[in-house]
Amino acid sequence: MLGYVISEGRGAADRLLAEVATLLRAEGIAVAGAVQINHDTPDNPKCDMDLAILTSGDQVRISQRLGSLSRGCRLDPAGLEQAVGLIEGELRRTDASPAILIINKFGKQELDGRGFRPAIGMALEAGIPVLTSVNRTNAAYFSDWSGGLAEQIPDTVADVMSWSRSHMPLSDARTK
Numbered sequence: 232m233l234g235y236v237i238s239e240g241r242g243a244a245d246r247l248l249a250e251v252a253t254l255l256r257a258e259g260i261a262v263a264g265a266v267q268i269n270h271d272t273p274d275n276p277k278c279d280m281d282l283a284i285l286t287s288g289d290q291v292r293i294s295q296r297l298g299s300l301s302r303g304c305r306l307d308p309a310g311l312e313q314a315v316g317l318i319e320g321e322l323r324r325t326d327a328s329p330a331i332l333i334i335n336k337f338g339k340q341e342l343d344g345r346g347f348r349p350a351i352g353m354a355l356e357a358g359i360p361v362l363t364s365v366n367r368t369n370a371a372y373f374s375d376w377s378g379g380l381a382e383q384i385p386d387t388v389a390d391v392m393s394w395s396r397s398h399m400p401l402s403d404a405r406t407k
Contacts, residue, residue, distance in 0.1 A: 233377055234391075234395075235337065235365045236362075236363075247391065255392070267280055281294075286329075337365050358400075
């Protein structure tokens with residue numbers, strides 16, 4: 232019940248997961264998690280990155296501006312942990328369990344045991360399918376971490392929607 236996509240091109244996986252989340256929610260399916268929204272800015276060659284929290288609509292900035300000569304990681308760990316806390320709070324709610332958890336990316340933070348990794352574990356333990364993206368560089372590490380149980384999904388809306396529907400409990404899955 233752990234599916235992932237590998238998409239080529241800057242922001243392609245972000246757009247794909249956001250579209251899938253929108254479509255699932257339009258069908259009345261309870262979706263938890265976060266999708267990434269990138270904002271180009273005229274004064275910065277690198278985009279600002281926000282996570283849109285799917286249950287509340289809140290946006291959390293997860294990038295920091297380090298200056299034009301910086302080569303370090305732009306991820307703001309405090310912003311990421313704020314988003315993680317919001318998602319974990321949603322997973323702990325006893326009055327409304329989501330049918331699926333969408334996490335924008337299983338990246339370096341998750342590979343190091345931080346970020347959304349605990350939330351992913353919480354969802355899987357509760358029987359909630361998890362959908363995420365992985366970049367090609369981290370795919371082998373992700374496969375090792377998941378024990379080979381994660382399923383790569385072709386990066387098309389139709390394929391990801393089909394995977395999502397097939398892994399949700401029958402009472403939550405909708406077909407059109």
